[in-house]
Amino acid sequence: MGEETLKIFESDFYISEMVKVWEEGRKWAEWVYQLAKRLGVGNRVLDVPCGIGRVANFLVNMGFSVVGIDISERMIQLARKNVGGATFIKGDMRRLPEVLKGDRFDVVINIFNSLGYYGEEDDLEIMKSIRQVTGGVAVINLDNRDYVIFNWPEVYYSYVPPYMVIDTSKFEPTTSRLQVHRKYIDQRGREVGQLKYTQRYYSLHEVFSMVRRAGFRVVGVYSGYSWKEFEIGDPQMTLVLVPS
Ligand SMILES: C[S@@+](CC[C@H](N)C(=O)[O-])C[C@H]1O[C@@H](n2cnc3c(N)ncnc32)[C@H](O)[C@@H]1O
16 A cells, blocks of 8 residues: 555544444444354454554444554554544554464454455455464455445445545456545535545455465355345355364
8 A cells, every 4th residue: 555545544534434333333332242242252352454543433332352553553542532442453464474473362353345455365364464463363344346346336425524535436346446536525515525446356355365365264145234145146244263
């Protein structure tokens, strides 16, 4: 990821987007709680990347012991401010064994479409890195490429307080990357900022191949934070992985 992309994660605009989905962290935490119970694994969770701590916050409240890692200094500072009782470390998810000095976790979560910022080799590195710090189970939640291709609108309007956001997106079939041009409009209708980013989207079979290469076995695939088994037309896929 170049300096430009890191700047996006550090921007006020991006942080407003994370704040908007804060409450959804509760749903994720409840899902992780049920998963840990089903599989009988312990309570040490690694949340990577942790963003502003929206999932970590609810996990801590449920009694989990949580470590969060994110590459953005600003995200880590906000996570520390937002969440008491968890440990937050600035670090690169491609190098987790180094960042964590050999520590391992019962549950490792990678939530909210947090792959695809770099190249495919980097995503494989991330999965290998996650594998090395997984003592029990890992959870990967991604947007489903097959849904995105047929359902992603070319122009999408949303409200991310205090901004109106306009996304113009184009899916590149040769690379499976979505090119997004996002504009932020303030309450008076003035454009106050814009950003451009590109992200690789994966189909389930591609993620299967990648996680197997990283040394995982897939034990379940669900639709978002539900227990409904994933189907090809679902917007999100959540893979439950154990070391193979
Ligand atoms: C979509 S957010 C998801 C955050 C969190 N999982 C959530 O659900 O709120 C993606 C995050 O990935 C972080 N990130 C990007 N590249 C990273 C890397 N190489 N190592 C660690 N964090 C990274 C960004 O700083 C950003 O906070």
